Amino acid sequence: MRTLKKLALAVSVCFASQLSYGAESDRTNIIFLIGDGMGVAYTSAYRLFQDNLATPELDKTIFDEMLVGMATTYPDDHNQVTDSAAAATALATGIKTFNGAIGVDAQHQPVISILDKARELGYLTGVAVTCQVNHATPAAFIAHSDSRQSYEAIADQYIDLKINGKPKVDLIFGGGQEYFVRKDRDLVKEFEAQGYKYIDDINKLRKVKKLPALGLFSTGGLTPAVESDHPLRLAEMTQKSLELLTQKSAHPKPFLLMLEASQIDWCGHANDIACAMGEMRDMAETMKIIKQFIDANPNTILVATADHSTGGLSLGAKGRYQWEARVVRNIKATAPSIARQLLDSKANWKTVWQSLTQIKLAEDEQKAMDALIVQANENNQEFISGQVTAQVLTFFDKYTSTGWTTKGHTGEDVQIFSYGKGKETFQGAMDNTDIAKKLFTYLK
Ligand SMILES: [Zn+2]
Incomplete structure (x- = not known):
C-alpha cells in the first residue's frame, strides 16, 4: 500500500514536471536578426565574394538557403525612404512611425515591442549588436524616444524601464561604454547592483557563466569586421548568447534574442565595399550558427531581414559588365584606416598600399596619390586624410x-529570411510592420 502511494506520488510529480516542461516547450524561442542597410545588392555581392573559385559553379549562400519573402520599408511621414529608427520601430512594434522615432508612434506615444511582450510573458531576453547597444535599431526594441540622437537618455531607459520589477533585457552585448559610464551616471555600476555580470572586452566572453550579463566592448561601435581581431564578433556574441539563454534550469524559459549586423549600414554610408563584405561575412556566419542551433532546438524561429538598403550599391558601374569579387577579397582594411596608414608611411606608401589592397595602380594614379601624401603636414592632417580616403574609395570602385x-x-524592398518553426509565416510580399505583427502571434 505504502509502495503504491509512493508510486502514485512519483507518477504525479513526474507528470506535473512533464506538464510544465511541455507547456514551456510549446512556447517558441524567437531569434530576430537585422542586417542594417543590407539591401539585395549586398547579398548578391556576398555570393560572389564568398564563392569558392576552385569549383566552376557559383556557390549558394546561407541567404539563398533561407530566403522566404520581401518587405516594404517606407516610414509613416512624407518620406519614401526610411531611416534606421523608424524602420526598427516598425520591425520591433509593428507600427509605422516617422524618421528618427525610437519606439514611439506618429503621435509620439510609446508603443510596445515584441521584446516588451516577451518579457511580460516571462521570456528571457537578449540583445547583441556590433554598434553601440543604445543605437537606433536595438533601442527601438527597448526604449522610447522622439529622437534617436538622445543616446544617454536611451541608455538610461535600459535600466530605468522595468517589467515585473526587473530591467527588460537579461543579456546585452555590443559597444557603447561612453554612454554607460558617464560623469552624471554610471549605468554599469547600476547594472552590477542589479546582479549583472559586466565585461568590457570581447575576449572575456567565456568568463560570463550565467545571466544577467552586460558586455560593452568598445567606447562606440565595435571595430569594423574587415580590420578586427574578431572579424566574426557578431557570430561569437550570438554563440555565447544562445549558450546563456538555454542554460539548464529547473524552470526553463523560452527566449527572445534580437541581433544586429549593425555596420553593413555604416560601410554603405561610407561607400566602402570591402568594409561591407567584412560585415556581410559576420552576418552570414551568424546565420549559420543560428541554423545549427535551430537544428538542435527545433522549437525556435529565426527571422532575418534588413531595415532598408544603404548607399545605392550596384555590382557593375560606369557601363562595365563586371564585378571583381577577387579584388574586394584582397582588401584588408576600411578606406579611412588605409588612408591613415598611407599617410603614416609617407614616402613608403606604395609598399603599404600593396600589402593592404594588392591593387596595382596606374602611373597617373600613383602620381595623384603621391601629390596628396607629400602635402600632408601637422596642420592639414585631417583634411588630407579625408582627401586620401576619398581617393582610396575611388580606386576601390574603379578596380572592383x-x-x-x-x-x-x-527605398527599395528588402529580403526576408527565415528558418525553423513556422518559417512559412514569413513567406511572400509584406510590409516591414507585418513581420513584427506575425512575431507577436508567436508570443504566448
Ligand atoms: Zn544608416
Whole structure:
C-alpha cells in the first residue's frame, strides 16, 4: 500500500514536471536578426565574394538557403525612404512611425515591442549588436524616444524601464561604454547592483557563466569586421548568447534574442565595399550558427531581414559588365584606416598600399596619390586624410567595378529570411510592420 502511494506520488510529480516542461516547450524561442542597410545588392555581392573559385559553379549562400519573402520599408511621414529608427520601430512594434522615432508612434506615444511582450510573458531576453547597444535599431526594441540622437537618455531607459520589477533585457552585448559610464551616471555600476555580470572586452566572453550579463566592448561601435581581431564578433556574441539563454534550469524559459549586423549600414554610408563584405561575412556566419542551433532546438524561429538598403550599391558601374569579387577579397582594411596608414608611411606608401589592397595602380594614379601624401603636414592632417580616403574609395570602385548612388539610404524592398518553426509565416510580399505583427502571434 505504502509502495503504491509512493508510486502514485512519483507518477504525479513526474507528470506535473512533464506538464510544465511541455507547456514551456510549446512556447517558441524567437531569434530576430537585422542586417542594417543590407539591401539585395549586398547579398548578391556576398555570393560572389564568398564563392569558392576552385569549383566552376557559383556557390549558394546561407541567404539563398533561407530566403522566404520581401518587405516594404517606407516610414509613416512624407518620406519614401526610411531611416534606421523608424524602420526598427516598425520591425520591433509593428507600427509605422516617422524618421528618427525610437519606439514611439506618429503621435509620439510609446508603443510596445515584441521584446516588451516577451518579457511580460516571462521570456528571457537578449540583445547583441556590433554598434553601440543604445543605437537606433536595438533601442527601438527597448526604449522610447522622439529622437534617436538622445543616446544617454536611451541608455538610461535600459535600466530605468522595468517589467515585473526587473530591467527588460537579461543579456546585452555590443559597444557603447561612453554612454554607460558617464560623469552624471554610471549605468554599469547600476547594472552590477542589479546582479549583472559586466565585461568590457570581447575576449572575456567565456568568463560570463550565467545571466544577467552586460558586455560593452568598445567606447562606440565595435571595430569594423574587415580590420578586427574578431572579424566574426557578431557570430561569437550570438554563440555565447544562445549558450546563456538555454542554460539548464529547473524552470526553463523560452527566449527572445534580437541581433544586429549593425555596420553593413555604416560601410554603405561610407561607400566602402570591402568594409561591407567584412560585415556581410559576420552576418552570414551568424546565420549559420543560428541554423545549427535551430537544428538542435527545433522549437525556435529565426527571422532575418534588413531595415532598408544603404548607399545605392550596384555590382557593375560606369557601363562595365563586371564585378571583381577577387579584388574586394584582397582588401584588408576600411578606406579611412588605409588612408591613415598611407599617410603614416609617407614616402613608403606604395609598399603599404600593396600589402593592404594588392591593387596595382596606374602611373597617373600613383602620381595623384603621391601629390596628396607629400602635402600632408601637422596642420592639414585631417583634411588630407579625408582627401586620401576619398581617393582610396575611388580606386576601390574603379578596380572592383562597384557603383554607389548615395551616401544615404534607399527605398527599395528588402529580403526576408527565415528558418525553423513556422518559417512559412514569413513567406511572400509584406510590409516591414507585418513581420513584427506575425512575431507577436508567436508570443504566448
Ligand atoms: Zn544608416
